[in-house]
Amino acid sequence: MGIRVVELFAGVGGFRLGLEGWQGKSSSSNYTKKLGTDYKIVWSNQWEPSTNIQHANLVYKHKWPNANHNDKDINEVVGDHLTNKQVNDNIPDHELLVGGFPCQDYSVAGVNTNGIEGKKGVLWWNIHRILDVKRPKYVLLENVDRLLKSPVNKRGRDFAILLATMSDLDYDVEWKVINAADYGMPQRRRRVFIFGVHKSSGLKLKSDIDWINTESIIGKSFPSKMKGDRKLIKIKGNPVAISKDFPHGKFFNCGVMIGRDVLTFDYSPVDLGDKKLSVFDKLKDVLENHEAVPKEFYVDNHKILKSPLIKEQKEGVPLSYLDLNARNEAIMLTELDKWKYLKGRKAEKRVSSKGVFFYTEGPLKLTDDVNLPSRTIITSEGGSGASRFKHLIEIEPNSLYRRLIPLELERLNMFPEGHTNHHNISDAKRAFFMGNALVVGIIERIGLTLQDFIFESEDESVLQHLVK
Template identity: 45%
Template sequence: MSKLNVCELFAGVGGFRLGLENTDHYQVVWSNQWEPSTRAQHASWVYEARFGGQNHSNLDIETIATNEIPDHDILVGGFPCQDYSVATTLKNSKGLIGKKGVLWWSIHRILEEKKNKPKYLFFENVDRLLKSPATQRGRDFAVMLKSLSDLGYAVEWRVINAADYGMPQRRRRVFFLGYHKSTALYESLKTTSESDWLMDKGCIAKAFPVETPSESPELFELKHDLVSLSKKFNLGMPSSPFLNTGLCVDGKVFTMKTTPDFSGTTTSLADILQNGEVTEDFFIPKEELSKWAYLKGAKKELRTSKTGYSYNYSEGSMVFPDALNKPSRTIITGEGGKSPSRFKHVVQTEKGLRRLTPVELERLNMFPDDHTKLDGITNTKRAFFMGNALVVGVVEKIGAALAEKIHTVD
């Protein structure tokens, strides 16, 4: 089987590339990483240092013409979580124009304009995508599914917590695969029952098995055009109709609640620690322990806002220090730096309490050690990268299952 050509958008420091190329079934032929909020393009620097600068773009994707992007078999990316609503239609435009700066519409534009459309799609996002925004639960995902359906793609999705399948971090993300109607995989999906595909025969089910569900699936259709869907979908309803697993084919949605089925070995936080290799600056000084304990502790207190308004504030306690015998909590972008924090990880070692190192954070996302180490990149920035990254092992397993399924049906 020849390798599938990959276009990687919103590449960050290359988590998708690592996962896919680890399977030996994929090769990245073009990549793009551009951070709009900063002049220094740190993530792109790391990406180029690890994979080379050839066929890598560090320009705003919205400014890149589709014909400058080479044809590819699979389009991948962890695109930013934004408001994906449709802004307007233009009388003389080819189609719909989304809100400026919303990068989903860059994906849509590439798929719409490519004469040779990619056969497969592989995207990742935060799991709240399935229930955003608060005023129209599930609208954003409905807009995506409908737009992909209109472009000729069937889509399957699953919310996956990496720790549920033995990986070292509790990180919940929605992963979705798209299959173009020109592919044998699309035809295979069309001739398989929805429940069989999602439970056993589909790509994600092969990679991440689930138990037989006890609840009946939900069925509904995305009937309206994108403008109407954006304005009216699920308006005023208290919950999203999208469950953690599902399919959308020809605008028809089949969705169900699934539970992970895993009995293998689990990697714990203790398993990834750099024992004996950590410098003093990661240890918490004794005089600051009380600040950390306060921030991580339970609170019920009267507070006053800047405007003088008084209110009762309460929050529960965090585990402090973090449990070593379980997968870690989710890494966030503010993980780095010495300042006390409620959300940073703290572990107990023989030498005392300390924060996690950049290498340990990389290991929690299953990156190679020192993947983000580069002159001019601070430890705080390295932690930020990992707060934005995905778990490489999830991409690798889905990528391997997708390649195997393509090989089987072709």
């Protein structure tokens, strides 16, 4: 039966690809070699609140037609209006719970007769409910690195609530912010990976710097060296008390919590040597032949705008990529001029109810360096509109440029080529999926390390289930 996994916030299945591979093949070989894992996603859930049509589910069900996939709002499946028995019946038993969930405010207001006030709509509490009812041995979560220092006015509070509530359910936790490009993968994407272990499992975490850097499940997968500061923190109080007061500030890039005791520090990555985690490691490696790229992805200086766009600037502030006329105006005549304007430095005159002000932005590079791993893919990467943040590739200087196509975005996340290609899904949606997704190679590597631990060593509690 394999190691049973529940995948929450599944999107288009990044965790599933990392743990099961695609048709048994690994993301690290671009799906040409056998992965050799024994994970089985026994239940998955995905629901997008902002749209009626559930595009990610169309893709997920198309790629895995036999999946036990649930397409409801997770609040409906495990929310507080349900009894423990109902939650238990809704979710199959599993050894590993995984999910990449949005970063929200986890603070709670107080306690009333119905329980804790202020949990509604906050997705963390759904994960917490599943941990409470099902108690899987392991949990692997992904989030933006900002979670470690949120919110701005009470640094570290939200992560402290997450840690404390996991500890109260008898989970010890390790975490690490991983930039995929630091370990030979093709995208500079920084995300925090949080791995929890239930006390009933055979895996014991250690509050030891060397162990966290190189021997823990995440540390062995992505080795590091301590750099800079470290902190010891005891997280005190219930979620309501932590919401009111968390005096310890942000958490560093990696750490461990055992009981309510935390050791956290910053690290620098250690080179993996010959070990290759991806066949692509630079932006240029994922690029298709320019001739094969459809026209709508091109931006050139021939596409003349119906009417010129004019933006008045503050005096004395030159633009990065366009000239100003004698009246301090930027005049955009082509589609390419819009990209140049948006990506460059500017001090744009605007009018609000309080009067005139100048909106300023610093310069960004006009085009992406194809000899480096790519910048982070964002959800608005698709669509033909000019943008400050979308990738732009130079083909002929000052004349011909293009955006990235969905296939290239999939490669940057180490997804199988064409994974999100579906007749009902637009290119912009495919880009949106990739902006939401993760770099699959990270999950593959952590999954392999965890599986080695389960099979080779002592986690009899899980092995017993596997031989049943």
